[in-house]
Amino acid sequence: MGAAEKLVQWDPTDIKAELIKKYPPKVARKRAKQIMINEALENGTPEITANVRTIPGIITMRGCTYAGCKGVIMGPTRDIVNLVHGPIGCSFYAWLTRRNQTDPGPEGPDGENFMNYCFSTDMQDQDIIFGGEKKLATAIQEAYDLFHPKSIAIFATCPVGLIGDDIHTVSRQMKEKFGDCNVYAFSCEGYKGVSQSAGHHIANNQVFRHIVGENDEPVEGKYKINLLGEYNIGGDGFEIDRVFKKCGITNISTFSGNSTYEQFATAHQADLNAVMCHRSINYVADMLETKFGIPWIKVNFIGAEATAKSLRKIAAYFEDQKLIDKVEAVIAEEMPEVDAAAKDAQDRTKGKTAMMFVGGSRAHHYQELFNELGMKTISAGYEFAHRDDYEGRRVLPFIKLDADSRNIEELEVEADPERYSPRKTEEALKTLEEKGLKFKDYEGLAPDMEDGTLVIDDLNQYEAEKLVELMKPDIFCAGIKEKFSIQKLGVPMKQLHSYDSGGPYAGFKGAINFYKEIDRLVSSKVWSYMKAPWQDNPQLSGTFVWE
Amino acid sequence: MLLRHTPKEISERKALTINPAKTCQPIGAMYAALGIHGCLPHSHGSQGCCAYHRSTLTRHYKEPISAGTSSFTEGASVFGGQANLTQAFNNIFTVYNPDIVAVHTTCLSETIGDDLPQIRKKAITEGKIPEGKYVIGASTPSYVGSHVTGFSNMVKAMTELAEPTGKKNGKVNLIPGWVEPCDMEELKRISKLMGVSTIMFPDTSGVLNSPLTGEYKMFPAGGTTIAELQSTADSTGTLALGEWCSADAARQLDKKYKVPCTVLDMPFGLKATDRFIEALRTLAGVNVPEEIMTERGQLVDLISDMHQYFYNKKVALAGDPDQLIAMTEFLVSIDMCPVHIITGTPGKKFEKRIKEITADMPYEVNVKAKGDFFLLHQWMKNEPVDLLISNTYGKYIARDEDVPFIRWGFPILDRQGHQYFPTVGYKGGLRLLEKILTVLLDRKDRDDPETKFELVL
Ligand code: SF4
Numbered sequence A: 001m002g003a004a005e006k007l008v009q010w011d012p013t014d015i016k017a018e019l020i021k022k023y024p025p026k027v028a029r030k031r032a033k034q035i036m037i038n039e040a041l042e043n044g045t046p047e048i049t050a051n052v053r054t055i056p057g058i059i060t061m062r063g064c065t066y067a068g069c070k071g072v073i074m075g076p077t078r079d080i081v082n083l084v085h086g087p088i089g090c091s092f093y094a095w096l097t098r099r100n101q102t103d104p105g106p107e108g109p110d111g112e113n114f115m116n117y118c119f120s121t122d123m124q125d126q127d128i129i130f131g132g133e134k135k136l137a138t139a140i141q142e143a144y145d146l147f148h149p150k151s152i153a154i155f156a157t158c159p160v161g162l163i164g165d166d167i168h169t170v171s172r173q174m175k176e177k178f179g180d181c182n183v184y185a186f187s188c189e190g191y192k193g194v195s196q197s198a199g200h201h202i203a204n205n206q207v208f209r210h211i212v213g214e215n216d217e218p219v220e221g222k223y224k225i226n227l228l229g230e231y232n233i234g235g236d237g238f239e240i241d242r243v244f245k246k247c248g249i250t251n252i253s254t255f256s257g258n259s260t261y262e263q264f265a266t267a268h269q270a271d272l273n274a275v276m277c278h279r280s281i282n283y284v285a286d287m288l289e290t291k292f293g294i295p296w297i298k299v300n301f302i303g304a305e306a307t308a309k310s311l312r313k314i315a316a317y318f319e320d321q322k323l324i325d326k327v328e329a330v331i332a333e334e335m336p337e338v339d340a341a342a343k344d345a346q347d348r349t350k351g352k353t354a355m356m357f358v359g360g361s362r363a364h365h366y367q368e369l370f371n372e373l374g375m376k377t378i379s380a381g382y383e384f385a386h387r388d389d390y391e392g393r394r395v396l397p398f399i400k401l402d403a404d405s406r407n408i409e410e411l412e413v414e415a416d417p418e419r420y421s422p423r424k425t426e427e428a429l430k431t432l433e434e435k436g437l438k439f440k441d442y443e444g445l446a447p448d449m450e451d452g453t454l455v456i457d458d459l460n461q462y463e464a465e466k467l468v469e470l471m472k473p474d475i476f477c478a479g480i481k482e483k484f485s486i487q488k489l490g491v492p493m494k495q496l497h498s499y500d501s502g503g504p505y506a507g508f509k510g511a512i513n514f515y516k517e518i519d520r521l522v523s524s525k526v527w528s529y530m531k532a533p534w535q536d537n538p539q540l541s542g543t544f545v546w547e
Numbered sequence B: 001m002l003l004r005h006t007p008k009e010i011s012e013r014k015a016l017t018i019n020p021a022k023t024c025q026p027i028g029a030m031y032a033a034l035g036i037h038g039c040l041p042h043s044h045g046s047q048g049c050c051a052y053h054r055s056t057l058t059r060h061y062k063e064p065i066s067a068g069t070s071s072f073t074e075g076a077s078v079f080g081g082q083a084n085l086t087q088a089f090n091n092i093f094t095v096y097n098p099d100i101v102a103v104h105t106t107c108l109s110e111t112i113g114d115d116l117p118q119i120r121k122k123a124i125t126e127g128k129i130p131e132g133k134y135v136i137g138a139s140t141p142s143y144v145g146s147h148v149t150g151f152s153n154m155v156k157a158m159t160e161l162a163e164p165t166g167k168k169n170g171k172v173n174l175i176p177g178w179v180e181p182c183d184m185e186e187l188k189r190i191s192k193l194m195g196v197s198t199i200m201f202p203d204t205s206g207v208l209n210s211p212l213t214g215e216y217k218m219f220p221a222g223g224t225t226i227a228e229l230q231s232t233a234d235s236t237g238t239l240a241l242g243e244w245c246s247a248d249a250a251r252q253l254d255k256k257y258k259v260p261c262t263v264l265d266m267p268f269g270l271k272a273t274d275r276f277i278e279a280l281r282t283l284a285g286v287n288v289p290e291e292i293m294t295e296r297g298q299l300v301d302l303i304s305d306m307h308q309y310f311y312n313k314k315v316a317l318a319g320d321p322d323q324l325i326a327m328t329e330f331l332v333s334i335d336m337c338p339v340h341i342i343t344g345t346p347g348k349k350f351e352k353r354i355k356e357i358t359a360d361m362p363y364e365v366n367v368k369a370k371g372d373f374f375l376l377h378q379w380m381k382n383e384p385v386d387l388l389i390s391n392t393y394g395k396y397i398a399r400d401e402d403v404p405f406i407r408w409g410f411p412i413l414d415r416q417g418h419q420y421f422p423t424v425g426y427k428g429g430l431r432l433l434e435k436i437l438t439v440l441l442d443r444k445d446r447d448d449p450e451t452k453f454e455l456v457l
C-alpha cells in the first residue's frame, strides 16, 4: 500500500472524533482541547491546552517531577554525587537508564565519574515515622568520606515532602561542615506539578542558585558559548562538540550532557547561549541573560540542515568573517557524505509517514531529520510541553498560571552588580535581528507542521493505538513504554527519549546514523511476517495426496 | 574502570545505599497482577512511580506493560486520593474494560494514609465498579521490604477472590513466585507430565511472552482466570514456591479455607526440583513418569560429564532471596563454591538459610540481606571469584574485575532469552549449567596460552 493511498483515507476531524469517542463525557471534553487539528491560520496557530493534569486512570506516557529533575537535568553530570533521599525505588529506576554518555576527557580514565553509581538513603518505615533528616545527614557524610566529591546533590522523592524533612537545611549544614564540597538540594517530589516539566524548572533553579557563576577563573576561547538542553543521549553531545571544535567554537558548558560541575560553575563567562531543548532548560537561559547579560538563541542540531542553520546562526551572532568562513567550510566539508547517505536511504523512505510523541522538543526537532528522508510527519505532540512549545513564544503572555504551576518556585534574578555585562548593545542586537537572527524566540511545533496534521498533547496509550490503527504510519516514535504495544500492531517504533540503541543522531554524523536507522526500520522484512502463509487463505481449496 | 571509585577497604555504612540489589514494592505488585487474565494493574499514587515501573518491566520483558495510575498532584497529596481513585475506576472500566483491576499503593498514598480497602468498599457500594467486574488491592509501601515483598503482597491479595463452594475441585494450587513467563510455562508442563491438574497463580505466560501478529491485545490470552482464582479455595492443597514470594498467599488460603499448604524452595537446580517433584507426587498420589526420570538423568549426566569445570570454582551472587537460596544449593550440589552472596531484600532468615546450605563448605561465606552491589564488589576485590551471577547491573563489576558473568534474575535489560528459555526444573538446570559452562570455557579459550588452546574440552 503506497503512502498516498493511506493519506486520502482519513479526515482529521473524523480521526479526532474517533480518538475521544470512547471516553466518559468529561474526559472527552478535556481531551478534545488537547487534540488540535493543525491549520495554518493568518495570525498564528489554533490554541491547544497543555501542561495540565493527567486524567486519573488514563494510561499516560508521562513521568514525574523527580524524573525531570534528577533523570533529565542532573543525571548526565559526571562528577556530582546525586544522592536520592527517599525509599529505594526512585533512585533505582533512574540508575543508568537514560543512556547519557560521558567522557572524562583530559582528566583521563581516572577522572571523577559517579554516573555509574546509584545513591539512596533507602528510607525505612521508621524514617517515615520519625523523620529522615538524621539519616540523610549521615548518608551525605558517608558519601563524602568515601568519595570526596566536589559536590553532592540531594533529591527529594514523594514521601520526603510529605513528612517535611528539611533537606535544604541539612544540605547547607553539611556544606558548611565540609568546606570543600558544595551540597545543595532539590525539592523535586514526584507529585509536584503535572509532569517532568516541573522537575526541569526546579533543577534549573537550583543549578543556577548553587553552581552557576561560582568560578570566575577565566575560560580560554574566542567564540564562547553554552549549549543548553542537550543531554548526550547515545553520544549526541559528543558529535555536536566535534563540530564545534572543528569550527573553532568553544563550548564552555553543556547543560547537561557530558558535563561537569566546573563547566556549570564557569558558564556565566560565555558570550552566547544556544538553546536546544527549550522546554527543559529555558529558565537557565533567561536567568543567565538577566544576571550576566548573555543573550540566547534557539538552535537545533537534529538534522543536517538544521545543524548547518544553527552553526550559521552562531557565526552570525559573533559577526566575525573568519568564523563565518570557517563554519561554511565545515558545512561544505561535512555535507557531501550526509547527502550521499540521505540519497541512498530516500529510495526506501521517500513518501513514507511518521508520528512522533516525545518529551518537550524532540517531537519537533526530529521532524527535520524525517524531512531529509522525504518522510512526512502526520501527527505529533509532546509528553510534557507548555503551550509555547506548540504555538511559539509569542503566546507566553496569554498562558494562565494554574495552581500546579504556581507552586513551582520562580527565582527572582537580578543583574549581578559586578559581573553583569551585556554582550551586545541594544542596537547591535537590533541590527542582528533585522538580519534575521532572532533572540529569545522560537515558533513552536505547530507552525512547522502541515495543514490538517494532528497535534496532540499528553497522548495516552489508547489514543496512540487508535491513531496507529487509523492512520497506519510507517514509523512511530515515542518512549520505551510505548514501544511494544505499537510494534505488536506491526508498525516499527523508534524510541526518541533515550533511544533504544544507536545514536548519536545529532549533527552531521548523527544524521547519517539516523538515516540508516530509519531506513533499517521501515525496510525491515520482519514487518511482512505478521501473517503465516496459510492465514491469507484459510480455506483449504484442494487436497494433496501423497503418493 | 567504570566503578573506579569503589575502594577495596570496606567501611561500615549506616545510612547510604550504593548500587542497590533491590527495588520498590509496587513493581512486584504490578508484575504479579499482570499474571491474572484480563487484569489492569493500577498504581495508586503519582504517575511517576507508575511510569518507572512500567518502563523497567518493559525493558526486562520486552512486552507492552499497561497499568493505570491515580495521577496524584499536590492537591491529592494533601486531601487524599479517594477522588482520584474513584475517577480512575470510572475511566478504566469505560475505556479499557478489564475484567479486574488490581490496585497497589505507592510511598505517596501510603504516607498520606489512604485507606485502600475503605476506598474500594465505598466504590463498590456506590456502584462505581460495574456489575461482574472485580477490584483487588494490596498495600505496598516501598519503605518496607522490596519488590519481592510487593510481589508477595499482590499474590496474597489474589486470594481475596477465593470463593469456596464446598465441593473440592481436585486441583493443586501452584504459586510459582517471581519467575519468568517461560518458567511458569515449564512448571505447568511438568505438572501435566506428572498428571497433576493445577491452578497456577499468578501466571504471566501468554501475557508477557505473547507473539507478534500485527494485532495488539491489551489483555492477551494468558493469565490465571478469575474463575480459577475463585476456585483456589476448593483445591486439594497449595504448593507455594519460595518463602518470600509465595508463602503468604498459600498460608492465607490455608488459614481462611483450610487448603493445606506446603512451602517449597523455587525449583532451580537438581535438589530443589527433586523436592518439587516429590511434593507433586505425594500431593496428588501419582507416580513419577519416565519422561521426568529421563530429564533428571540428563541433568545428572551433564553434571558428571563437566564436573571438572565446575569443581571448586568460586562464585559471587546477587539477586532475590528465593532464587538465591535455590541457586546457592545448586552450586554447592555440583561442587562449586558460592563465596559472596547479597540480596537487597531484608530478612535475617535469608542469611540463616544460606549459612545452612553452605555449612559444609571449608570456608565462611559472605552473606548479607540488605546488602548492595557496592558491598558485593568490595568483597570481590578482597576475595576474587571465577564467576558472577546477577541481574544486568552486575555487568559493571564483571567488566571492572574481569570476571565471567551470567545474567539471571531481575531486571535483565541487555540480553534476550530469559523470557523464553526456562531455568526451573531439570531442563532449566541444564540451561543454567550450559550458561555457566559457556562463560567459563569461553574465558578459558580466551586466556589459555597457545600451547594449551585445544579443540577438545
Ligand atoms: S516513590 Fe516509592 S513507590 Fe514510587 S518509585 Fe519511588 S520508591 Fe517506588
Ligand code: SF4
Pocket (backbone or CB within 6 Å): A072, A231, A277, A279, A280, A358, A359, A360, A361, A362, A497
Ligand atoms: S527533549 Fe524532551 S525528553 Fe529530552 S530533555 Fe527535552 S523535554 Fe526532556
